Amino acid sequence: MFTRLVALLLILSCISGSAEPVEPDQSSWSASVVCALRAAASLHPDPKVRNPDYLARNLCGLPFELRDYESIRAAVTRAPEEYAGYFYVNARTHYIDDALNRAARDGATQVVILGAGFDSRAYRFASKYPRLRFFEVDLPATQSRKKELVRLALGAVPDYVRFVPVDFNSQTLESELPAFGFDSHARTLFILEGVTMYIERSGTEATLAFVRSRSASRSRIVFDYMTREARESADRRPFGMEVAAKALAEHGEPLVTGWTQGELAALVRSTGLRMNSDLSSEELGELYLRNARGDLDGRVLGGNRIVEAETP
Numbered sequence: 001m002f003t004r005l006v007a008l009l010l011i012l013s014c015i016s017g018s019a020e021p022v023e024p025d026q027s028s029w030s031a032s033v034v035c036a037l038r039a040a041a042s043l044h045p046d047p048k049v050r051n052p053d054y055l056a057r058n059l060c061g062l063p064f065e066l067r068d069y070e071s072i073r074a075a076v077t078r079a080p081e082e083y084a085g086y087f088y089v090n091a092r093t094h095y096i097d098d099a100l101n102r103a104a105r106d107g108a109t110q111v112v113i114l115g116a117g118f119d120s121r122a123y124r125f126a127s128k129y130p131r132l133r134f135f136e137v138d139l140p141a142t143q144s145r146k147k148e149l150v151r152l153a154l155g156a157v158p159d160y161v162r163f164v165p166v167d168f169n170s171q172t173l174e175s176e177l178p179a180f181g182f183d184s185h186a187r188t189l190f191i192l193e194g195v196t197m198y199i200e201r202s203g204t205e206a207t208l209a210f211v212r213s214r215s216a217s218r219s220r221i222v223f224d225y226m227t228r229e230a231r232e233s234a235d236r237r238p239f240g241m242e243v244a245a246k247a248l249a250e251h252g253e254p255l256v257t258g259w260t261q262g263e264l265a266a267l268v269r270s271t272g273l274r275m276n277s278d279l280s281s282e283e284l285g286e287l288y289l290r291n292a293r294g295d296l297d298g299r300v301l302g303g304n305r306i307v308e309a310e311t312p
Contacts, residue, residue, distance in 0.1 A: 031117025031142060034089055034194060035060035041090040043069040049289050049297045051090045052097055055120040058153035059146070076298065082243050084301035091284035091300055092224060096191060097121070099222040099308055103189035104129045106218065110188040112137065112177070114207065115195045118146055122161045123154060133160055135182055137173070140165040173210050184214045192223035197231070197255050197304075204257070208271040212311055219311045220276070230303025231258025238302025264307065273309040280305050 039060060041051030076083040100111065100121060112135045113119050122134035136143065143163045150157050157163075162180045166173070178184070190211050196204045204225075211221045230241045259267075261278060268275050279287075285300040 031115075032060045035118040037086050037089040038093055040069075040072050041086065041093075043072065044090075044297075045069060046291045046297075048292050049090070051093050053093055053120055053124070055123055055153060056118070059118045059120050059149045080299055081239065084239055084243075084299060087285060087289060087298040088281050088301040088304060090297075091281070091288040092193065092306065094288040095279075095284055095306055096193060096222055099220070100125060100189060100191075103187075103220055104132060106187075108187045108189045108219070109133065110135065110183065110186050111191065112182070112188060113191045113193075114173075115192065116146070117142060118149070119191075119193070121191070123150070123158065126158065126160060133162065133181070135162045135164050135177065135180060137164045137166050137177070139167060173207070174214065177214075185216055187217070188215045188219040190215075190219070190221040190223075192221060194224065196223055196259075197226040197257060198253065199256060201257055201259075205267060205271070208267065208273060208309070211309075212272045215311055217311055220308060221273070221310075222306065222308045224304055224306040225264060226255060226258045227303050227305060228258040228260045228263070231255055239299060241301065241303045258303075261305070264305075268307070268309050272312070274312055276308040276310050278305055278307045 035056050038051050038053040039056035041049075042053055042056055044050040076086055103111075104125070109131055110133050111121070113121065114137045116136035116138045119136070122136065125132065136146070138146070143165055147157050147163065162182075164176055164180045164182075166176050188211075190207075192207060204223075207223075208221065211219065227238075229236060230238050264278065265275055281300045281302055281304040284306060285296060285298075289297040289300070291297050
């Protein structure tokens with residue numbers, strides 16, 4: 001059986017992202033959690049649904065051991081609602097990887113990962129798209145730990161990755177990103193993964209406004225969000241969300257903000273962006289979790305949606 005630590009990470013992770021309330025001098029716990037979920041799914045024997053993050057096991061912020069996939073799968077099968085986040089994170093990874101591929105093919109030369117945590121895309125996509133520059137934005141302590149892990153995994157921190165330390169209590173993207181070489185005239189992909197549900201609405205609004213005002217035409221942002229029903233309707237929460245909300249609250253990382261589709265679409269329009277897509281977590285599952293036999297690999301955590309929007 002895989003270690004108790006991995007089991008704990010999987011159970012408590014649910015939809016955890018990398019922008020939870022973290023003290024400035026501490027690295028992100030839930031960034032490590034999501035990394036562990038990706039690492040577990042990267043062992044899937046079916047390449048059709050296997051998580052593409054083959055570096056995850058080397059980059060997670062907490063030490064853990066992964067053994068055989070059968071043991072992992074047995075735990076997931078015994079408690080599908082508790083492990084619904086495992087399937088959501090797997091589908092979300094596939095989707096955002098595809099969004100990066102599309103952006104690179106369409107001329108993007110920069111990728112800005114907001115709340116980067118232990119994201120590995122800068123290192124996984126480097127050889128495929130050598131002209132891409134990556135900017136990883138996060139708290140200084142999380143980045144310090146990330147650099148240590150990158151050095152251990154790769155031997156050195158690549159020079160095409162710019163680490164942008166930002167404490168959003170006192171700093172802004174406008175003030176920090178340009179100092180690290182961000183070019184507002186270049187076509188850019190912004191990734192905001194597992195973040196919006198942990199911050200106030202004003203934070204999401206400010207991020208979209210920055211994308212619109214400080215990036216070139218046809219720049220894009222991909223981000224996921226929690227529905228208002230999942231956030232507020234305790235008696236009608238989607239599959240797995242009640243377990244998720246309780247676990248996150250107990251860990252000191254409460255879910256803060258939910259949106260209706262209409263509210264989110266209105267926000268995107270109000271900032272001058274164009275909505276390309278808005279998919280439910282169930283739709284993500286259909287797209288990415290059908291195995292070689294055509295069966296759904298598992299039921300994803302409900303109550304989440306993912307958006308891709310673009311500057312005109």
